[in-house]
Amino acid sequence: MHNRDFHPESLMMTHGYKPELSEGAIKCPIFQTSTFVFKNAEEGKAFFEVAYGKREKDPHEELGLIYSRLNNPDLQILEERLSLWDKADECCVFESGMSAISTVMLEFLRPGDVILYSKPVYGGTDHFVNKVLPEYGINGLGFTSEQSKDEVLEMIKSKDLRSKVKVIYIETPANPTNALFDIEMCKEIADELSTPDQEVVIVVDNTYMGPLWQQPLKHGADLVVYSATKYIGGHSDLIAGAVLGKSAHMQRVRRLRTFLGNMAGPWTGWLLMRSLETLKIRMTQQAENAKHVADFLLNHPKVEKVYYLGHLTEGDPSYKTYKNQLSCAGAMVSFDVKGGEKEAFKFLNSLKLMKLAVSLGSTESLAEHPATMTHSDVSDEDRDLLHISDKLVRLSIGVEHYSDIIWDIEQALEQI
CATH class of the missing domain: 3.40.640.10 (Type I PLP-dependent aspartate aminotransferase-like (Major domain))
Known part of the structure; x- marks a missing residue:
């Protein structure tokens, strides 16, 4: 059979790992060691020469390990x-x-x-x-x-x-x-x-x-x-x-x-x-969930504006860049609540499923308030210029069932 160029998601389980070097273990072990043993002094010298840029590695040279x-x-x-x-x-x-x-x-x-x-x-x-x-x-x-x-x-x-x-x-x-x-x-x-x-x-x-x-x-x-x-x-x-x-x-x-x-x-x-190993599966589900969430927010009476790439249309200045540069709208959704910090905080404090925490891209859905949290150190002038206002809420959509995420957002918006 001919050789095949496997997709990245297929190579995530095996690429770069030789089980025979690790007692046949199917998964790479944790090499919890600070230093590695050289076979002889000449080998140590050769490894260090390449590591410190004193010479280029020879085409067929197998470089070993020195220090973690x-x-x-x-x-x-x-x-x-x-x-x-x-x-x-x-x-x-x-x-x-x-x-x-x-x-x-x-x-x-x-x-x-x-x-x-x-x-x-x-x-x-x-x-x-x-x-x-x-x-x-x-x-x-x-x-x-x-x-x-x-x-x-x-x-x-x-x-x-x-x-x-x-x-x-x-x-x-x-x-x-x-x-x-x-x-x-x-x-x-x-x-x-x-x-x-x-x-x-x-x-x-x-x-x-x-x-x-x-x-x-x-x-x-x-x-x-x-x-x-x-x-x-x-x-x-x-x-x-x-x-x-x-x-x-x-x-x-x-x-x-x-x-x-x-x-x-x-x-x-x-x-x-x-x-x-699960990167593609996770991110694909998160993006699918985010679309449902963003579409729900778009039509909610207590939401002023939604910042979601999937809502860009041909009339938007960024649309051409979006179609050329990205293959997906992603799983990050931000929105302006009608009101200000008080209403944004009421929403965040009323969430039951989503967690109020910074960071993003994880399996669980997260919500935060950029103006007072992740971007609190940004100058007032830049926050005003860049729409990082007191009414802005940022959501990182996880892998939960999208209807549960939407239920949680809906009940929290009702508390405003």
């Missing part, structure tokens, strides 16, 4: 499997989403540089860009989904920053409003700002879509970052992050991870491997 800060079977196999979804050259798994994001920014930015970033972004990212990086002489310049390529370039030019922008950082769809950013447009901006000596690197936070519904590398991104806590982990029982992309960029990310020491441990790697 550098590599560990659970992480290595996980990273190979995760790379399949995004069709990435390489992947690095981190101890958290923020450690993945901050490592990328620290690697590709230096004092005096500027990071051009989409607004809104996750509250932790916003804090790092606007409160932490400036302490190192690195500044952020934000742009919104409503600005055109020419408007963004004009804004950069008017501030005399053309030579200073070194990273374009996009979170799309944006947390918590589902605002869409055109990755290909951002690639054109990066190309205009790049010089033969200085490449402008495009980084996309794909947490909201997970690796299933959007592949940023196909649209011109250099690196993709995830909070793997969310859809990739998907069970609210671990914290992790991931960075994927081209080898040239990933070698730099991997090297800094080695010396910052913020890699995930083997137990987290093992849990994430287990989660990858």
Whole structure:
């Protein structure tokens, strides 16, 4: 028979793992060890030469393991499997989403540089860009989904920053409003700002879509970052992050991870491997449930506006980007209640099935209030500009029966 290129969901159970190296165990064991034994001193020398970049690996060289800060079977196999979804050259798994994001920014930015970033972004990212990086002489310049390529370039030019922008950082769809950013447009901006000596690197936070519904590398991104806590982990029982992309960029990310020491441990790697086996099943069900929930909210008298990608029509400015970039509307639904913080809190406090908690992408449905929770550190000016108001509620739809989720939302809205 001919060989077959299996789909990623088929490879999640076996790819990268050799049972014969682990006593025939059908699943990869947890390699709970800090260090690994070399067969001889020459082997140790050879492994370190490659690990520290003193030479390239020979084409047929089988590299072994050194120390769990550098590599560990659970992480290595996980990273190979995760790379399949995004069709990435390489992947690095981190101890958290923020450690993945901050490592990328620290690697590709230096004092005096500027990071051009989409607004809104996750509250932790916003804090790092606007409160932490400036302490190192690195500044952020934000742009919104409503600005055109020419408007963004004009804004950069008017501030005399053309030579200073070194990273374009996009979170799309944006947390918590589902605002869409055109990755290909951002690639054109990066190309205009790049010089033969200085490449402008495009980084996309794909947490909201997970690796299933959007592949940023196909649209011109250099690196993709995830909070793997969310859809990739998907069970609210671990914290992790991931960075994927081209080898040239990933070698730099991997090297800094080695010396910052913020890699995930083997137990987290093992849990994430287990989660990858059901990723497509979970996310498919969540997206189906979200459509039912969003359609219900659209017609409710106590709901002012629904932020859901599945409701975009051909007349919407983001529709073309949606059809080109995404394969699904996702499972995140935000909405404005009629009223303000008081009404939003009454809704949240009245939920019986859904849980009032931050995070997203897990099997259970979650609800939160971005303005006072995940995005409370975002400036008042940006919150006003980006529709992160006191009446906004964010829902992460889980795998429960959709009619039960809708019943819970309906009874909670009745309490307002």
